Amino acid sequence: MPDGKQSECWRWAETRWVNPDIDWRKAQIITAGVDVGSVSSQAVIMTDGALYCYGNMRTGSNSPDSAIAVLKFALENVDLKEDQISYCIGTGYGRVNVPMADRTVTEIACHAKGAHVIYGPRVRTVLDVGGQDIKAIRCDGNGKVVKFLMNDKCAAGTGRGMEVFADLLSIPIDEVGDRSFHVEKDPPPVSCTCVVYAKSEALKLLRKGVSANEVLAAYCAAMADRIYSLLVRLGIEPEFAVTGGMAKNRGIIERLKAKVGLEPLKTQYDTQLAGAIGAATFAHALVLQGKGRKK
Amino acid sequence: MIVAGIDCGAKNTKAVILRDGAIVGRGLVATGFEQTQAVKTSLKLALLDAGAARTDVACVAGTGAGAGAIIEADIKVNDIKAIAAAAAYFFPTSRTVLDLGAEESRVVSCDERGHALDFAVNEKCAAGSGAFFEAMARALETPLEEIGALALSSDKEITMNAQCTIFAESEVVGLIHANTAKKDIAKAIHDAMAGRIASMMRRVGVTPDIVVMGGVAKNPAFVAALAKELAMDHILVPAYPEFGAATGAALVAAAGVQE
Numbered sequence: 001m002p003d004g005k006q007s008e009c010w011r012w013a014e015t016r017w018v019n020p021d022i023d024w025r026k027a028q029i030i031t032a033g034v035d036v037g038s039v040s041s042q043a044v045i046m047t048d049g050a051l052y053c054y055g056n057m058r059t060g061s062n063s064p065d066s067a068i069a070v071l072k073f074a075l076e077n078v079d080l081k082e083d084q085i086s087y088c089i090g091t092g093y094g095r096v097n098v099p100m101a102d103r104t105v106t107e108i109a110c111h112a113k114g115a116h117v118i119y120g121p122r123v124r125t126v127l128d129v130g131g132q133d134i135k136a137i138r139c140d141g142n143g144k145v146v147k148f149l150m151n152d153k154c155a156a157g158t159g160r161g162m163e164v165f166a167d168l169l170s171i172p173i174d175e176v177g178d179r180s181f182h183v184e185k186d187p188p189p190v191s192c193t194c195v196v197y198a199k200s201e202a203l204k205l206l207r208k209g210v211s212a213n214e215v216l217a218a219y220c221a222a223m224a225d226r227i228y229s230l231l232v233r234l235g236i237e238p239e240f241a242v243t244g245g246m247a248k249n250r251g252i253i254e255r256l257k258a259k260v261g262l263e264p265l266k267t268q269y270d271t272q273l274a275g276a277i278g279a280a281t282f283a284h285a286l287v288l289q290g291k292g293r294k295k
Numbered sequence: 296m297i298v299a300g301i302d303c304g305a306k307n308t309k310a311v312i313l314r315d316g317a318i319v320g321r322g323l324v325a326t327g328f329e330q331t332q333a334v335k336t337s338l339k340l341a342l343l344d345a346g347a348a349r350t351d352v353a354c355v356a357g358t359g360a361g362a363g364a365i366i367e368a369d370i371k372v373n374d375i376k377a378i379a380a381a382a383a384y385f386f387p388t389s390r391t392v393l394d395l396g397a398e399e400s401r402v403v404s405c406d407e408r409g410h411a412l413d414f415a416v417n418e419k420c421a422a423g424s425g426a427f428f429e430a431m432a433r434a435l436e437t438p439l440e441e442i443g444a445l446a447l448s449s450d451k452e453i454t455m456n457a458q459c460t461i462f463a464e465s466e467v468v469g470l471i472h473a474n475t476a477k478k479d480i481a482k483a484i485h486d487a488m489a490g491r492i493a494s495m496m497r498r499v500g501v502t503p504d505i506v507v508m509g510g511v512a513k514n515p516a517f518v519a520a521l522a523k524e525l526a527m528d529h530i531l532v533p534a535y536p537e538f539g540a541a542t543g544a545a546l547v548a549a550a551g552v553q554e
């Protein structure tokens with residue numbers, strides 16, 4: 001019987017990247033966006049509004065420490081120092097606890113702005129599936145929020161719910177999507193909404209001889225249903241884009257796509273960065289308005 | 296006249312034997328994955344406890360989430376009806392009954408005859424059921440039976456932010472990392488649960504006397520936190536509260552046989 005306690009299948013690789021085509025010394029404006037989420041934290045450095053480098057880490061138990069750690073991580077292999085940043089915006093669930101931030105902006109605004117940057121101005125419906133919440137956001141051609149709906153009360157449909165299942169089934173989180181398609185036929189979705197009860201339901205299915213991949217498929221389908229219901233309440237307007245860690249999970253995205261009936265926009269950016277990119281973009285705009293840090 | 300009531304719950308299956316209106320036997324087993332087996336065993340244990348034979352039983356009534364698995368049942372009793380009947384049997388003054396089980400919570404308002412007037416049920420969310428305490432006890436690395444006593448040893452007020460059990464697990468881990476005392480976290484957990492259950496109870500109306508049944512009623516810290524939340528000076532808890540619904544089912548069976 002899989003035992004969720006011992007496995008650490010929820011763990012995903014922490015990443016860092018530097019744009020080789022940019023020399024930050026030639027930049028006029030250097031801004032940062034730090035997104036401290038409930039599960040992951042990202043720090044993004046933008047030079048003149050272009051992505052220069054980033055770091056993406058797991059959030060620790062303490063938001064200020066996580067913010068400091070992720071910015072340090074992003075700057076580890078570059079000789080750019082923190083005090084050379086003109087303006088830094090903190091966002092995310094832990095945004096009030098970002099010590100180096102000059103100001104904070106809500107994650108709703110940052111995700112809409114970030115989606116606008118990474119998916120282009122055609123995006124109107126942004127779905128952000130994060131570690132502990134789901135946001136459905138309608139934005140205009142400037143990446144400004146028109147309306148939004150959010151679930152941050154219940155783990156059903158969030159990344160945390162998927163992590164619980166990865167652990168339960170002992171399947172590494174980044175294999176979940178592919179493995180959910182290694183089934184002969186899609187099983188009916190897990191019927192319990194609550195993640196705690198869905199876990200019991202999954203254990204009963206496993207006991208009946210249902211394979212781990214089939215249980216995964218059933219849970220991915222349930223997650224897609226749950227997320228879709230939030231989108232329906234918002235109303236889906238094309239173009240449609242997904243941000244956050246869940247955008248990397250094919251098991252959810254393919255099933256969601258079938259329901260929405262729209263092809264989600266594609267991007268080369270890491271979708272987990274959307275909030276931090278939005279924050280750094282806002283910071284850039286503020287500096288242009290003359291609101292930068294005094295040097 | 297001997298009758299039996301069996302309550303097949305998400306976690307435990309309970310059987311009660313009534314002889315001429317008095318409880319003479321009880322049996323409890325973990326439900327596990329084989330509900331029909333759990334039902335058989337609980338009935339056997341209760342009969343043994345009562346010193347009665349299966350053939351002495353005039354009627355077997357089944358109730359609970361797994362009532363469908365009670366093949367021995369001559370009648371099926373709606374769980375709301377069972378809870379109301381049991382509350383009136385234990386305490387004739389009961390008007391609002393809370394049955395807090397492992398995976399469901401039910402609030403029933405009833406009259407002096409033990410007839411249900413209104414009810415509310417939560418079977419969708421673990422944050423309003425015993426499963427919440429189980430998860431929290433795990434997160435605190437404290438046995439479930441001890442979490443109540445631990446909470447009673449604290450008088451600190453900490454408000455939990457998370458409602459969802461899954462998120463509350465992370466929150467508890469965060470509190471432990473922040474060096475919050477275990478007893479204070481335990482109290483916060485009980486206060487959070489009492490707050491949620493109280494709001495569910497207010498939906499049907501909170502009329503005294505209030506009775507709490509189900510496995511969670513064995514947790515004195517929860518009952519105390521609920522009394523405080525509802526501003527009640529006392530809440531009634533029957534002996535062996537986990538047998539409430541089974542007792543109610545047996546009472547309905549007895550009434551049926553008498554007719």
